Amino acid sequence: MNPLASTRAEKLRQLRDNFVRQIPGMLDTLTAACRSEAWTEAHRHAHTLAGTAGTFGLEEVGVEARSLELLLQDVPATGGAPDPLVLGERIARLQAAVTRVRPPAQA
Amino acid sequence: MSDPEALRVLYIEDEDNIRTVGQFALEEVGGMVVEPCPSGRSALEQGPGFRADVILLDVMMPGMDGVATFKALREHPATAAVPVIFMTAKVQPQEVEAYLRMGAVSVIAKPFDPISLSDEVRAILERVQAAPARL
Numbered sequence: 562m563n564p565l566a567s568t569r570a571e572k573l574r575q576l577r578d579n580f581v582r583q584i585p586g587m588l589d590t591l592t593a594a595c596r597s598e599a600w601t602e603a604h605r606h607a608h609t610l611a612g613t614a615g616t617f618g619l620e621e622v623g624v625e626a627r628s629l630e631l632l633l634q635d636v637p638a639t640g641g642a643p644d645p646l647v648l649g650e651r652i653a654r655l656q657a658a659v660t661r662v663r664p665p666a667q668a
Numbered sequence: 669m670s671d672p673e674a675l676r677v678l679y680i681e682d683e684d685n686i687r688t689v690g691q692f693a694l695e696e697v698g699g700m701v702v703e704p705c706p707s708g709r710s711a712l713e714q715g716p717g718f719r720a721d722v723i724l725l726d727v728m729m730p731g732m733d734g735v736a737t738f739k740a741l742r743e744h745p746a747t748a749a750v751p752v753i754f755m756t757a758k759v760q761p762q763e764v765e766a767y768l769r770m771g772a773v774s775v776i777a778k779p780f781d782p783i784s785l786s787d788e789v790r791a792i793l794e795r796v797q798a799a800p801a802r803l
Binding site: 569572573576579580583605608609611612613614615616617623627 | 683685686688689690692696697728730757778779780782783
């Protein structure tokens, strides 16, 4: 790999690692919003996690977050709620995907 | 010092991590000059003075979303004629068509590849410049 490409790759790795460190907190925020039945907020958190994970090549996390996002997207603005079994399953799959993410390189 | 011929991009994206990697992709990989905006409101403040060649606009943003931001940018003389590319995960054909009917020149799907994003933007602008009558 030429030096410039190597520098860019290293920079992207650093940005990825910075995001990976944030994932547990993002997941906690998302699940807390689901527990509180703050569906609009939960949808937004799922959308953010899905988009960011995908951008950093964390495909499985991105796919599972997108699946959760789509479930929450369909919740009516007033008085609605996602199927709790489906919601629980999709959150579990997302949590499992997060556990399989390669941790950041040690400093 | 930036290249005076470098493409100038007004980049509107609310998510910090995506905005950071997008700016890196456009600047470091693409050699572009980027004005990052974390919201639609900031885009309306920063955009008119920046003299962008193109606007990259996230669709789903809190408060003032991408569509509202697009319409507001169209109202300002300094940004009204700047080509706008929406960036969104919602890229079903009917959704893309809706954005194009609105007046965007193209839609880039998210998640994007940081290494090829700048090439994608350039290719879109080349198509726009080659065939403006089809817009």
